[in-house]
Amino acid sequence: MSNKLLAKGLAGALAASVALVPLMAQAGDLVIESWRNDDIDIWNDKIIPAFNEQYPDIHVSFKPTTPTEYNAALNAKLSGGTAGDLVACRPFDASLELYKQGNLASLNDLPGMDNFSDVAKSAWQTDDGSTTFCVPMASVIHGFIYNKEAFEEVGVEVPKTTEEFFQVLDKIKEDGTYIPMAMGTADQWEAATMGFQNIGPNHWKGEEGRKALIDGSQKFTDKPYVDTFTELARWKDYLPDGFEAISYPDAQNLFSLGRAAIYPAGSWDISLFNKQADFKFSAFPPPAPAGSDTCYISDHTDIGMGLNAHSKNAKDAKVFLEWMTGPAFAELYSNALPGFFSLSNAKVDIKDPVAQEFVSWRQKCKSTIRNSYQILSRGTPNLENDLWNISAQVINGTLTPEQGAQKAEDGLAKWYAPHQK
Amino acid sequence: MAHSGPMTDWRKAKLPVFAFLAPATILYTLFMIYPLIDSIRLSFYSAPSGGDLAFVGFDNYRTILSDPDWASTFWNSFWNNMKFFAVHMLVQNPIGIALAAVLSLPRLKFRNTYRTLIFMPTMLSVVIVGFIWQLILSPVWGVGADILDIVGLKSLFGPWLGKEGSALITLAFISVWQWVGIPMMLIYAALLAIPEDLVDAAIVDGASHFEVFWHIKMPLILPTVAMVSILTFVGNFNAFDLVYTVKGALAGPNFSSDIMGTLFYRTFFGYQLQLGSPTLGATVASLMFMIILAGVLFYLFVVQRRMSRYQL
Numbered sequence: 001m002s003n004k005l006l007a008k009g010l011a012g013a014l015a016a017s018v019a020l021v022p023l024m025a026q027a028g029d030l031v032i033e034s035w036r037n038d039d040i041d042i043w044n045d046k047i048i049p050a051f052n053e054q055y056p057d058i059h060v061s062f063k064p065t066t067p068t069e070y071n072a073a074l075n076a077k078l079s080g081g082t083a084g085d086l087v088a089c090r091p092f093d094a095s096l097e098l099y100k101q102g103n104l105a106s107l108n109d110l111p112g113m114d115n116f117s118d119v120a121k122s123a124w125q126t127d128d129g130s131t132t133f134c135v136p137m138a139s140v141i142h143g144f145i146y147n148k149e150a151f152e153e154v155g156v157e158v159p160k161t162t163e164e165f166f167q168v169l170d171k172i173k174e175d176g177t178y179i180p181m182a183m184g185t186a187d188q189w190e191a192a193t194m195g196f197q198n199i200g201p202n203h204w205k206g207e208e209g210r211k212a213l214i215d216g217s218q219k220f221t222d223k224p225y226v227d228t229f230t231e232l233a234r235w236k237d238y239l240p241d242g243f244e245a246i247s248y249p250d251a252q253n254l255f256s257l258g259r260a261a262i263y264p265a266g267s268w269d270i271s272l273f274n275k276q277a278d279f280k281f282s283a284f285p286p287p288a289p290a291g292s293d294t295c296y297i298s299d300h301t302d303i304g305m306g307l308n309a310h311s312k313n314a315k316d317a318k319v320f321l322e323w324m325t326g327p328a329f330a331e332l333y334s335n336a337l338p339g340f341f342s343l344s345n346a347k348v349d350i351k352d353p354v355a356q357e358f359v360s361w362r363q364k365c366k367s368t369i370r371n372s373y374q375i376l377s378r379g380t381p382n383l384e385n386d387l388w389n390i391s392a393q394v395i396n397g398t399l400t401p402e403q404g405a406q407k408a409e410d411g412l413a414k415w416y417a418p419h420q421k
Numbered sequence: 422m423a424h425s426g427p428m429t430d431w432r433k434a435k436l437p438v439f440a441f442l443a444p445a446t447i448l449y450t451l452f453m454i455y456p457l458i459d460s461i462r463l464s465f466y467s468a469p470s471g472g473d474l475a476f477v478g479f480d481n482y483r484t485i486l487s488d489p490d491w492a493s494t495f496w497n498s499f500w501n502n503m504k505f506f507a508v509h510m511l512v513q514n515p516i517g518i519a520l521a522a523v524l525s526l527p528r529l530k531f532r533n534t535y536r537t538l539i540f541m542p543t544m545l546s547v548v549i550v551g552f553i554w555q556l557i558l559s560p561v562w563g564v565g566a567d568i569l570d571i572v573g574l575k576s577l578f579g580p581w582l583g584k585e586g587s588a589l590i591t592l593a594f595i596s597v598w599q600w601v602g603i604p605m606m607l608i609y610a611a612l613l614a615i616p617e618d619l620v621d622a623a624i625v626d627g628a629s630h631f632e633v634f635w636h637i638k639m640p641l642i643l644p645t646v647a648m649v650s651i652l653t654f655v656g657n658f659n660a661f662d663l664v665y666t667v668k669g670a671l672a673g674p675n676f677s678s679d680i681m682g683t684l685f686y687r688t689f690f691g692y693q694l695q696l697g698s699p700t701l702g703a704t705v706a707s708l709m710f711m712i713i714l715a716g717v718l719f720y721l722f723v724v725q726r727r728m729s730r731y732q733l
Binding site: 075188240 | 558560561585669673675690696
């Protein structure tokens, strides 16, 4: 008797939970995976409502993860079959691997893909260029954001060459009111991304050096790379006390509270500073070493959007992706998120002055992308992760620039044939 | 039945015994033993990108233990973990014992208040503890430097969490601060179980409080101390959350705070551009399991058997 009651109870509970499932995942409910947790308001308040004006029947929700956890979490969700319908794509190998594993669908037949140049698409294509698997969304540009009022107070001008740059830092340090440069090495990635990849292209001549590393004609132990590490090592004296334990948000806060004069930046930092800093700020490109006539900037294809190959709402997801290829999205995204520059061919009018400054460098300097992203981070040890560790150690002073360069080269030579000669 | 001997009693009892054991056994097998065995099985396979799982025997173990890069990472995390464990054994457990001894003094006032306060951090989330200590020790906003300044020791302050030499030790101390309540509680309970007449007799014989603790109470709580040690060992070699919260999965600087849990996370799930490998991750997990198993077996067969127990 009691057994029967129990069985009935269990069956009831089961039925109830089955009944709940459709409530959680309705058809037409698109879920977007992304590492841009800073952008959640912009997606919810601007982008998704704009999409719904045109397509009111498709519900979209933006479900971001923190940047450092994104890849791990996404891989786990994809293999467990619980990932969202649309996934933000890291450029190059990370997404290529997802495509190879059958987790991302080909977008070759998506109308609107011809709104993007081949360079823009190259970050999300197979090596032979035959298949594109993510809609290119935006690139980010590296440079230095500076506190205009601090510069006026101390009486320094925007530096044009590396030597001027260090003179400016020296003056700010002497003056003592401001921390010359706000950055820490606790999280390691800023040292590589805002440091090494920011100032490096001027040394290795942008695309020229990046391609030479890939075909093996240049090595990390060559002059341009050792020079980059040497310049990076000089930063140490201008960073805040205890920079070894200062994290990325600490550095952002030091700058937005007006305590630091210069901030090695990615253009994505603009929107945070717009919100938090109550002083005027602008940006300058990484100063070139004396005697070089061309300047190079890191204009990194950073984010795209792909379709989960196992999505149950593929039809609706494609509608969303097609909308993302259009000019309306390009305009909306570039202006809602100043610092993320649309990769679309459509003419986009950028309104934010600091973002305008960043994007203006495209005219006078040559663009390149981060040298560790294409092909070179396919093996173990992973070059990008190695560069985090090495750049942080070079700034901390626990590795000399030469040792750092040697370590990067050794790691690469371990698995990458063109560097084994 | 008219004549129910012990035999029939046992037979009768059998069914209920199994019935009572079944839920725990089934659940434990389903959610602990099966996943454990399946994870060990996974460690004998390899999955090339886009390909299917293929049996590779001990190849993964060979990679991790003999490939120079993997081996140095693995042993680095192992020795870091040993240091992490050593700090807990040398700092957390003695402090736990001392606190329990003080708490069990007969004439202590506000005993419950102290006990609650010391136990409180144990109930906080590791994420919160990591965050609070990061703020306290922050060279920019932290009160750590100011507090040292009050006692005139500001020159000693440094970015401890960011230095290769001190990051791991600092993390271990944070963990000690959080968990010291556990050994304190367990040992306090063991101390309370000691009959008062034993203590009274010793005091009548002229023993001081310290002598009573050292010669009477300590031998009686040794089994609990041993149990606390093995719990510490298992807990430390499974630790992950604090290091991950404070230093991330790359456990910097230069992997100086990398312990086996963070190594496992990086290997299994991947990190940034490094893709995860479930099979190599399972290998790291199996190695962790074997290390913990070796420690527990050492405790069961060497330590526990030699320990003398007293009937109270």
